[in-house]
Amino acid sequence: MEKRISLTQYLVEQQRKHGHIPGQLRLLLEVVARACKRIAISVNKGALGEVLGSAGSENVQGEVQKKLDIIANEVLIEANEWGGALAAMASEEMDSIHVVPNRYPQGEYLLLFDPLDGSSNIDVNVSIGTIFSVLRKLGDHESVTERDFMQPGTRQAAAGYCVYGPQTTLVLTVGDGVAMFTLDREQGSWVLTAENVRIPEDTKEFAINMSNKRHWDAPVTRYIDECLAGTEGPRGKDFNMRWIASMVADVHRILSRGGVFLYPWDKREPDKPGKLRLMYEANPMAFLVEQAGGAATNGRERILDLQPSKLHERVSVVLGSKNEVERVTAYHHEAR
Numbered sequence: 001m002e003k004r005i006s007l008t009q010y011l012v013e014q015q016r017k018h019g020h021i022p023g024q025l026r027l028l029l030e031v032v033a034r035a036c037k038r039i040a041i042s043v044n045k046g047a048l049g050e051v052l053g054s055a056g057s058e059n060v061q062g063e064v065q066k067k068l069d070i071i072a073n074e075v076l077i078e079a080n081e082w083g084g085a086l087a088a089m090a091s092e093e094m095d096s097i098h099v100v101p102n103r104y105p106q107g108e109y110l111l112l113f114d115p116l117d118g119s120s121n122i123d124v125n126v127s128i129g130t131i132f133s134v135l136r137k138l139g140d141h142e143s144v145t146e147r148d149f150m151q152p153g154t155r156q157a158a159a160g161y162c163v164y165g166p167q168t169t170l171v172l173t174v175g176d177g178v179a180m181f182t183l184d185r186e187q188g189s190w191v192l193t194a195e196n197v198r199i200p201e202d203t204k205e206f207a208i209n210m211s212n213k214r215h216w217d218a219p220v221t222r223y224i225d226e227c228l229a230g231t232e233g234p235r236g237k238d239f240n241m242r243w244i245a246s247m248v249a250d251v252h253r254i255l256s257r258g259g260v261f262l263y264p265w266d267k268r269e270p271d272k273p274g275k276l277r278l279m280y281e282a283n284p285m286a287f288l289v290e291q292a293g294g295a296a297t298n299g300r301e302r303i304l305d306l307q308p309s310k311l312h313e314r315v316s317v318v319l320g321s322k323n324e325v326e327r328v329t330a331y332h333h334e335a336r
């Protein structure tokens, strides 16, 4: 039988090779992975547990919270606050940051997460996930504030997601490529199942919510119309379309077989730069996608270079196969 490599073995080995995973970061990633295992157990309970349906509350962004949004958020906070690796956390489901209480040891990292991505898919048994991003607390001041989180995505020490689908898969980068771990449900352990993940530079598959077509900006319409024109159009090839409506699952497909994902700005809410969140969704996914040889922009600029100005900041997202992302970005520049 082939030797199975666990998450811990992988992290220790990577530290030996590249030196990017000091002890505190390894501990933090292991704790996040353990929390994802607990969230997976709740997800798998479905109608047998008190996990489906609405919680009857709204988050700071005015979105209705599902029971699992709240459960996943609590699991992540509880698992991480006493571990000693963190100074503070921020979540899509919390109004402001959660500073590690001073009864626990303080660490040097900041953790950001979308505890449950794809909330609209929970009740219909379609893949959902958890997305996370890790920053370093800069400076040696003691009290952490929201300002400490205002770092561009290039500063991420690690990022990843866990997809709760037919398989439970944890996908991780610490800046040395992308690795995937599959949860062995019988053993309760994460097993390395893919290393040095690469996204093909070209693709014939796009992901966008087509129902918003009439609200798009001209460069997005141009790009999608050209894809839809297929072999008779300027691209000279037929495209396929997928839209799962869980960013985690759509990005997982792109990391697995290529493709391009777009959630662009649109005219429904013209004052918002986009629907997706920069700190909890776009930055970690952009880091993973770039580490796998893909690209990620907001249509004009590289996502990882964007300087955030607030915790719950929104952004347009175009990510995936490099040549397609470059094409969409070029169309935006040409339209200027």
Ligand SMILES: O=P(O)(O)OC[C@H]1O[C@](O)(COP(=O)(O)O)[C@@H](O)[C@@H]1O
Pocket (backbone or CB within 6 Å): 063, 092, 114, 116, 117, 118, 119, 120, 209, 245, 246, 247, 248, 263, 275
């Ligand atoms: O219904 P839409 O607008 O297509 O939304 C799908 C998008 O919304 C999201 O579900 C937002 O995530 P949350 O469930 O964390 O709010 C993304 O995962 C996904 O890409």
Ligand SMILES: [Mg+2]
Pocket (backbone or CB within 6 Å): 114, 116, 117, 118, 247, 281
């Ligand atoms: Mg989300």
Ligand SMILES: [Mg+2]
Pocket (backbone or CB within 6 Å): 069, 092, 114, 115, 116, 117, 118, 119
């Ligand atoms: Mg969410």
